[in-house]
Amino acid sequence: MGSGQQLQALEDRHVNAVYDAIASHFSATRFAIWPRVREFLDRLPPGALVADVGCGNGKYFGVRRDIMVLGSDRSAGLAEVASRRLHPAGLGPGQALRADVLQADGLALPYRPASCDGVLCIAVLHHISSRARRLRLLQQLVRLLRPGGLALVGDEVSPAVPARL
Numbered sequence: 001m002g003s004g005q006q007l008q009a010l011e012d013r014h015v016n017a018v019y020d021a022i023a024s025h026f027s028a029t030r031f032a033i034w035p036r037v038r039e040f041l042d043r044l045p046p047g048a049l050v051a052d053v054g055c056g057n058g059k060y061f062g063v064r065r066d067i068m069v070l071g072s073d074r075s076a077g078l079a080e081v082a083s084r085r086l087h088p089a090g091l092g093p094g095q096a097l098r099a100d101v102l103q104a105d106g107l108a109l110p111y112r113p114a115s116c117d118g119v120l121c122i123a124v125l126h127h128i129s130s131r132a133r134r135l136r137l138l139q140q141l142v143r144l145l146r147p148g149g150l151a152l153v154g155d156e157v158s159p160a161v162p163a164r165l
Contacts, residue, residue: 004133033063037122040152041067048117051144053106053137054124058082061099070116071101072109079103107136109144116144119151126155 037060044050046066055061055071056078062069062085073079082101104110106124119141128134141151 033059034122034154036154037120037152038063040118040120040150043150044118049115050118050120051109051111051116051141053109053119053121053141054127055079055082055101056123058085058099058101060120060122061085061101062097065098067098067118069097069099070111071099072104072106073101074103074105076103106140107133109140111144113143114146114149117146117149119144119149119153121151121153123155125153 041063048067050069052060052069052071055073058071071082079101086097125134
């Protein structure tokens with residue numbers, strides 16, 4: 001299908017550049033908390049550390065105030081939008097969300113292995129251009145989990161596109 005560099009360039013051009021350009025508008029259309037994500041987050045113990053890989057606008061930051069969420073997104077535009085959620089208006093001193101966000105490639109995450117109690121990766125896989133690259137992403141997610149950690153990977157796939165890894 002092409003070299004890793006060619007596939008990354010394809011994703012940069014047709015995914016990341018588009019999200020960078022539409023980040024604010026896109027964010028305004030993504031606000032509902034998916035019930036399965038809420039159920040997943042509710043299963044984690046208080047004080048859990050969660051990596052939200054492909055966090056988009058950060059809508060899952062603050063779903064639970066007793067866990068810490070490390071959000072990352074390949075799109076600089078979406079990471080910037082998500083960073084604005086970290087200090088929502090109306091919160092007093094010491095009430096900031098227990099979250100942080102950075103721009104990072106999900107295929108090369110900058111976190112220590114076995115450092116997270118949970119990993120969340122929602123609506124990301126369909127943006128990855130090859131089976132091998134999707135598997136690399138999944139390997140990165142597993143690498144982050146502590147023994148006994150939980151992961152939720154979900155995606156929106158068109159009925160016309162086979163849902164194969």
